[in-house]
Amino acid sequence: MFSLLAEMFSYAFLTRAVIVGLLVSLCAALLGVSLVLKRYSMIGAGLSNVGFGALAVAAAFNAAPLMISIPVVVLAAFLLLRLNERSRIKGDAAIALISTSALAIGVAVVSATTGMNTDVCNYMFGSILAMSQSDVRLSIALASGVFLLFILFYRQIFAVTFDEAFARATGVNASLYNSLLAVLTAVTIALGMRMMGALLISSLIIFPALTAMRLCKQFRTVAVCSAIISVAGFLSGIICSYAYATPTGASVVIANILLFLLFWAAGLARERGFF
Amino acid sequence: MLVFACQNTSFAYENRTVLSGLNFRVQSGDYLCVIGENGSGKSTLLKGLLNLEPVKSGRIIRGLPAGELGYLPQTSAAQKDFPASVYEAALSGRLGRRGFRPFYSRADKNAAQECLQKVNLWPLRRRCFRELSGGQQRRALLARALCAAGSCLVLDEPEAGLDRKSAAEMRRLLKRLNQAGLTIIMASHDLNYALKEAGQILHLQNRQLFYGAAGDYPRSRPGRKLRGGKNV
Numbered sequence: 143m144f145s146l147l148a149e150m151f152s153y154a155f156l157t158r159a160v161i162v163g164l165l166v167s168l169c170a171a172l173l174g175v176s177l178v179l180k181r182y183s184m185i186g187a188g189l190s191n192v193g194f195g196a197l198a199v200a201a202a203f204n205a206a207p208l209m210i211s212i213p214v215v216v217l218a219a220f221l222l223l224r225l226n227e228r229s230r231i232k233g234d235a236a237i238a239l240i241s242t243s244a245l246a247i248g249v250a251v252v253s254a255t256t257g258m259n260t261d262v263c264n265y266m267f268g269s270i271l272a273m274s275q276s277d278v279r280l281s282i283a284l285a286s287g288v289f290l291l292f293i294l295f296y297r298q299i300f301a302v303t304f305d306e307a308f309a310r311a312t313g314v315n316a317s318l319y320n321s322l323l324a325v326l327t328a329v330t331i332a333l334g335m336r337m338m339g340a341l342l343i344s345s346l347i348i349f350p351a352l353t354a355m356r357l358c359k360q361f362r363t364v365a366v367c368s369a370i371i372s373v374a375g376f377l378s379g380i381i382c383s384y385a386y387a388t389p390t391g392a393s394v395v396i397a398n399i400l401l402f403l404l405f406w407a408a409g410l411a412r413e414r415g416f417f
Numbered sequence: 418m419l420v421f422a423c424q425n426t427s428f429a430y431e432n433r434t435v436l437s438g439l440n441f442r443v444q445s446g447d448y449l450c451v452i453g454e455n456g457s458g459k460s461t462l463l464k465g466l467l468n469l470e471p472v473k474s475g476r477i478i479r480g481l482p483a484g485e486l487g488y489l490p491q492t493s494a495a496q497k498d499f500p501a502s503v504y505e506a507a508l509s510g511r512l513g514r515r516g517f518r519p520f521y522s523r524a525d526k527n528a529a530q531e532c533l534q535k536v537n538l539w540p541l542r543r544r545c546f547r548e549l550s551g552g553q554q555r556r557a558l559l560a561r562a563l564c565a566a567g568s569c570l571v572l573d574e575p576e577a578g579l580d581r582k583s584a585a586e587m588r589r590l591l592k593r594l595n596q597a598g599l600t601i602i603m604a605s606h607d608l609n610y611a612l613k614e615a616g617q618i619l620h621l622q623n624r625q626l627f628y629g630a631a632g633d634y635p636r637s638r639p640g641r642k643l644r645g646g647k648n649v
Binding site for chain 2: 300301304307314
């Protein structure tokens with residue numbers, strides 16, 4: 143086991159992937175608690191499809207992928223949030239609308255320029271080889287920023303998640319913190335989707351929070367627990383992926399599924415009074 | 418000092434006016450009871466005062482910053498499966514007055530403890546909010562409102578879901594707080610309670626029927642009509 147780890151980290155690209163992956167899964171787990179509770183789970187899935195479209199367009203114009211995808215995804219996050227608030231078009235329908243549109247545009251652009259090749263596959267299912275040195279630096283900076291902002295505004299994020307009307311009535315700037323949540327989520331998804339893939343990134347947001355909620359009953363413990371679960375799921379997934387040559391994104395998701403089942407069983411056992 | 422004033426204020430949902438002709442003032446230290454039947458516009462008015470509902474016409478003058486207000490909503494927006502301890506919920510009431518400063522201070526934590534003790538929930542502070550009984554949840558939300566209320570407390574049917582003992586305790590608590598200088602604005606079903614405890618009465622029926630001192634209410638037209646047997 144130890145020699146396997148030593149072997150893994152002797153590859154510079156793998157070390158980079160692990161560092162970025164850890165940061166992204168940490169951020170995704172923390173934000174996920176709030177998103178799941180606000181019934182925004184599908185926003186993650188929608189935004190990753192928008193990210194896919196943005197990456198396809200970036201590749202077509204030979205632009206730096208993160209420089210294009212981050213602003214586009216942030217913009218889409220704002221749009222989805224506004225639509226959710228106004229709710230002329232119902233939130234979930236709006237998400238489906240935007241995400242499928244972005245997906246279609248992305249596929250069209252890719253096939254018109256480079257053709258349906260491995261790039262598309264990488265965008266969809268992720269690749270740990272996707273990260274260049276400058277990507278890594280940017281990712282580390284942004285992910286640390288997301289993490290710090292979450293810690294600083296954790297209380298406000300709790301308040302707008304728990305009871306937005308009360309927060310608004312008593313002088314908390316709820317729209318500001320909803321926007322903050324949207325931006326942080328968008329950045330996290332744009333960073334994570336290169337490695338995890340557009341199809342799998344939303345699981346990083348949803349799984350740890352739901353897993354933690356099987357056992358934890360306080361917001362703080364749910365947040366801490368889901369961060370730990372997410373990091374554990376990512377590490378076991380990526381080690382598995384290295385040892386058995388399985389796709390990284392899928393391995394991480396499967397690790398998360400197993401953790402979820404474990405916590406679910408433990409939660410049931412506790413309810414029945416086994417411990 | 419002025420806390421709220423309505424000048425010809427009206428509210429509408431989708432262009433249908435639900436409440437109109439509001440003209441009243443709340444001064445600091447007042448105990449105003451808003452009475453009226455279900456659907457008469459009590460909750461709408463409270464939400465309007467708190468800036469949660471847009472005004473259709475007229476205006477509302479607010480003498481206090483929102484950070485000074487505490488609010489007990491009629492139904493909690495918090496969903497059934499929300500993981501939050503009673504303590505976390507109560508403490509979140511202190512946020513409005515903190516502005517952008519992160520983290521809670523010792524004073525915030527002490528205030529949350531004091532408010533939870535006032536509603537007799539301190540021993541249950543680590544319990545999950547969603548696992549409490551309806552009455553206990555109500556008291557937890559009252560504690561949160563108390564945490565938030567710097568100088569004014571807005572309550573929407575605070576007695577709903579409380580048993581008699583808790584309701585009586587809450588009345589005593591509100592009375593004590595009001596005597597200590599806290600402004601209280603409360604929507605209620607219970608006319609007898611309103612007449613006994615409140616300083617001012619505002620009677621709504623999609624418009625303002627009566628506003629004035631509680632002592633004058635029984636002799637007023639809507640007051641006489643009500644005492645003629647019909648219950649509010």
